[in-house]
Every structure is written in C-alpha cells, then in structure tokens.
Amino acid sequence: MWTREQHSCEKLYNDTVTRSPNGRIVVKLPFKDDPACLGESYTTALRRFSAQERRLQRSPNLRTQYVEFMDEYERLGHMQVALSPNLNQPHYYIPHHCVLKPGSTTTKLRVVFDAFCQTTTQTSFNDIQMVGPIIQSELVVLLLQFRLHRFALTAEIVKMYRQVLVSEEHRMFQYILWRSSPNQEIQTFQLNTVTYGMEAKWHSNHKRFRGEHSVKDFNLDTSITSTLVLTWDQTHDNFLFSFQSRQPTNSRVTKRTILSTASSLFDPLGLLAPVIVTAKILLQEMWLLKL
Incomplete structure (x- = not known):
C-alpha cells in the first residue's frame, strides 16, 4: 500500500x-x-x-x-x-x-x-x-526473473536521468x-x-552480445554504491559473490577478527544465509564459553 x-x-x-x-x-x-x-x-x-x-x-x-x-x-x-x-x-x-x-x-x-x-x-x-x-519489483524477484529465459541482456542508458x-x-x-x-x-x-545515471554498456550470456569483460557487477539499483555486491559471470551464466578476508594469515584470531570476517560478505538478499550463519553460530558459542 x-x-x-x-x-x-x-x-x-x-x-x-x-x-x-x-x-x-x-x-x-x-x-x-x-x-x-x-x-x-x-x-x-x-x-x-x-x-x-x-x-x-x-x-x-x-x-x-x-x-x-x-x-x-x-x-x-x-x-x-x-x-x-x-x-x-x-x-x-x-x-x-x-x-x-x-x-x-x-x-x-x-x-x-x-x-x-x-x-x-x-x-x-x-x-x-x-x-x-x-515502482519496481523487490530485488530478489528481479533477480529470479532474470533466470527465467535462456539468454539475458543487461545495459544502462547513458545519462538517463539527465535527460x-x-x-x-x-x-x-x-x-x-x-x-x-x-x-x-x-x-x-x-x-x-x-x-x-552515468554508464551504458551491454552485457549478455550470449557471446555475440558480450562485451570485452565476461564478468560484471550486477546492480539492480540506481545509487552510486551497489546494494547487492553481486557479480554475473556471463561466460558460465552464474551469479557470484566476491569475498576477501581482512584477517592476516599469521595473526591472532579473536572474536573481533571473526566478526570482521563474517561481516565482510555483504548479503542483503539473504541468499548466502546457510553459509554466513556458520560464522555467527561460532561467535555465539565463543560468547557462551566466555572465551
């Protein structure tokens, strides 16, 4: 309403x-x-x-x-x-x-x-x-609709809002x-x-329409910073989540560093909840054990 x-x-x-x-x-x-x-x-x-x-x-x-x-x-x-x-x-x-x-x-x-x-x-x-x-559908609905057809195209209109x-x-x-x-x-x-609204570049999972980059950020909103942090691999037609741990290899592991790592993978749509919940359960257990 x-x-x-x-x-x-x-x-x-x-x-x-x-x-x-x-x-x-x-x-x-x-x-x-x-x-x-x-x-x-x-x-x-x-x-x-x-x-x-x-x-x-x-x-x-x-x-x-x-x-x-x-x-x-x-x-x-x-x-x-x-x-x-x-x-x-x-x-x-x-x-x-x-x-x-x-x-x-x-x-x-x-x-x-x-x-x-x-x-x-x-x-x-x-x-x-x-x-x-x-006036647009929920983001998760748009994402699922994107998967309904064999071939997909994405593009943004050059300076659309400035028209x-x-x-x-x-x-x-x-x-x-x-x-x-x-x-x-x-x-x-x-x-x-x-x-x-600034960019315009075509992307597709069909090689004839594909740009020079086979992997692109998949943004479903108009803000400067993407709210999805989702990547589309056009070659294999898969959605990907990128992740880079901030934890140095040989550093001491603490509750703070585990929380930082768990928070680094931003997933507003909840698609990765089965994975992220593991780290959250680990944090909960550490608090219960008073470590």
Missing part, C-alpha cells in the same frame, strides 16, 4: 509534468514543505568546494578527471552559469565531491551532489522533498559552486536536469 506522501508525489507528477519543444520531459521538484524553511547554504558549499579544490590540487590526475566531468556536464547543457542568482528568494547551494571507481570499465570518477547537506536552519534540500513510491529537465522555476534549488581553475573566479552554476 502506498503512503499518503507517495500518493501526493504521484499526483504532483501527473499534474505538473510537461514536455519541452524538443521532446524532453520537464518536471517540478516535489516539495512537501515550503522551501522558505531552507536557511543559508552558500557558506557551507563554499567551504566544502574550497576543501575539495585543495585536494584536487594535490592530485593532478584526479583534478583532470573532475574538470573533464564538469566540463562535459556544462557542454551538454545539463548545467549552466547562473548569471544573476536569485538569492533574495528561497534557494539552495548543493555541495559536491567525487567518488572514484577504479575498477569501472567506463567512468572512473563521478561527481556526487550532496543534497542532504543541512542549511543554517538545520534543514536540507532532501528534507523537504517528497519520496515517490517504489529529464527540471522546471526553470525550481533550478534555484540546484545551485552549485564551480571553477575549473584556481586562477578563475568561483561562479554559481545551476543544474538543469535531474540527477543521476
């Missing part, structure tokens, strides 16, 4: 969504509270940007990737300079930082926008947003601070689109 907020969010979408002349979907932000409750956010965004910029100065390669990411963002029209930021009305500056994924076959660096950052009223942008209903425009009247709540070089002045930009 949907909550009242989920119904309200759905109704707002149906009542306000439009299309631009070039066919892009345009949405309004689903506020559940008056944006006037947002306090001052510029100072925090500036402090975090300055700290991030100092970090980038110490790592030229990281800085190059960050600048390239943001330059593409602007070049595609997904953000633009706000020539006259409207600071006399409710607005919000979103801090941003980078997340590295060295093992990725496409984007090694992503810029993440932190809309949970609180303003001077202890309220963040995300605090006043309605959350819509989950959806945010109504111009709400872009003042998506201000960010940016400059590509410390020699330039810091400018206010506005994000014109909904975030987020």
